[in-house]
Amino acid sequence: MQQQPKKIVVIGSGFGGLSAAIRLAAKGHEVTIFEKSDQPGGRAYQYEINGFKFDGGPTVITAPHQYDELFELAGKKREDYLTLVSLDPFYRIFDGNGDHFDYWRSQQQTEEEIKKYSPDEVAGYRKFIKGVTDIFNWFHPFTEKSFPTLWSFLRIFPHVIKTGTWRSMYGFAAQFIKHDFLRKVASFHPLLIGGNPFDTPSIYGLIIQFEKQWGVHYCVGGTGAIIKALCKLFEECGGTIKLNAEVKQILIENKRAQGVEFKDGSVYEADEVVCNGDVAFAYKNYISKTLLPKPMNLWLSNLQYSNSLVVIYFGTKKKYKDCRLSHHNLILGNDYNKLMRDIFQRKILPRELGLYLHMPSQTDDSIAPEGCDCFYVLSLVPNLDGKINWNDLMDEYVDKVLGFLEENYLPELRDNIIAKHAVTPLHFQNNLNSYKGAAFSIKPSMMQSGYFRPQVKSNWFDNLYFVGAGVHPGAGVPAVLASGKIAAAAIEQ
Incomplete structure (x- = not known):
């Protein structure tokens, strides 16, 4: 029997909200998205400054x-x-000495890179990839399912033991690879979802095979072009988007x-009601405190949250044609272990920088004015538990990052910048409503995954659903899109 159309509100127009909204609108429901900002996208908001297009958040597109x-x-x-362009290599990863490793989709090409550092590591890397493939085969099907009961989650634990995924991502790689930098290359992926490679369980290693299976892509026009395409599709399905519509509370x-x-x-x-807002912020701010069970407040306060970011968007009046950079670049310093401890455990501002540098104008001329280059660099920093005064420190820190890039990768950078915008953890807290300014919401860990992570369907209130990085299956665009699929299926059922 066909279900009667429902009137559905979606709070927020990020990837999770759009994923749920499109599915529900395509089924004939009356769906309205309310977005607090002046354009859709959430973390994928696109800034346009002096003819440059800067993607606010996600830039690695897979699946x-x-x-x-x-x-x-x-x-x-x-x-x-929309037009997707396949990227290969996926990433260029720099060590503390400025040497780089190109991370290819092809196993053979990646092994050639390994030989440059240590030919003896190729056999170990093959075992590592086999292990990652086993993880993917066992656990990927669960990324589009909810875990409504503890038993539903415990059923996968025999496979957790069998595949060794209780180990950290770095620890899993270290079983097979002895070279320090190559261990970092094999285990950096948790950084893409707000996790520390030294304590994020290697179950999240499925991301590695996820990329190899379907590739890493770039959308012409930037990630913002994907948001525009999804919004157009949603409206063609009969949906409505209301901008500059900030929600005060969810009515219960x-x-x-x-x-x-x-x-x-x-x-x-x-x-x-489907909420694409940060799940911790939403429970603490959108629902009357008199209605929230006390255990929930305690639980949310005791969860561990991801790191935050300083993100600098900048455009240059020249093209850096002969620079050593690729489209996606990771710059990992020599004191990597200390960097991770400072960010995730001590929550202090590290001396060393951990950077991801995005250079989309290498692939797409439309993203910048003619003869110019477009960049975005994010620097890993603690969330706001770190008590760092970003209002006072921002300018100094931005100059430190740009100075480092100028000295090592982009000569005369600061003299050539003609467009610039920067955000700190305060932006994630105040503009994106991220609890504690955590850029990826709840930190990925074994006890904050699956059943132990907030679920898409609220356990406390009927007719209320959450999508986004803070709920199962987690952060990263593919997982967030999957959360929208789970929400839509739950509402349909």
Whole structure:
């Protein structure tokens, strides 16, 4: 029997919100997205400054089939809405001496890179990749399913023991690889989802095989072009997007979500509420404290949260044609272990920098004015538990990062910058509503994964669903898109 159409509100227009909204609108439901900002995207907000386009957040695009699935639901083709370009190598990873390792999709090409550092490590790397493939085969199916009960999660633990995924990502790599820098190369992926490679369980190593299976891609026009395409698809499915519409609270009656109230006092009633806002922030700010069970507040306060970021977007009046950089670059210093301890455990500002540098103009001329280059660099820093005064420190820190890039990779950089914008953990807290300014929400760990992570369907309130980095299956665009799929399926059921 076909379900009666429902009136559904989606708070926020990031990847998770759009994923859920498109699926529900394609099924004939009346879906309205309310976005607090002046344009959609959430963390994928795109800044346009002096003719440059800067993607606010996600830049590593994988799994094109997830987008294909959304367009096919509406009888459309993804290729008619956006253009994806395959990148290879996936990443260029620099060590503390400025030497680099190109991380290719091809096993053979990656092994050639390994031989440059230590030919004896090739056999170990092959064993590592086999282990990662086993992890992917066992656990990838669970990334599009919820864990409603503890038993549903405990059933996978025999496989956790069998595959050794209780070990940290770095520890898992260290079983097979002895060379220090190559261990870092094999285990950096938790950094992409807000985790510390030295304590994030290697179950998250499935990301490595995920990339090898479907590739790493770039969307022409930037990640913002994906958001625009998904918004267009959503509206073609009959959905409505309201911008500059900031939610004040989720309306709850008899433990059921009934709609939302906005900052201006107006109310929108709905049969179901999907929240794409940070799950910890939402529970603590969108729901009346008198309605929240005390155990929930205690639980949320005791969870561990991811690191934060300082992100600097900059455009140059010249092109750096002969620089050593690739499209995606990771710069890992010599004192890597200390860097991770300072950020995740001590929560102090490290002396050394851990950087991801994105150079999309290497691939896409449309992202910058003619003869110019476009960049974004993010620096790993502690979340706001670190008590760092970013209002006072921001300018000095931004200059430190740009100075480092100028000295090592981009000569005369600061003299050539003609567009610049920077954000600190305060932006993640105050603009993106991220609890503690955590850029990836709840930190990935064994006891904060699966059943032990907030679920898409609220355990406390009926008709309330959460999507995004803070809920299962976790951070990263593919996982966030999957959370939208889980939410839509739960509402349909």
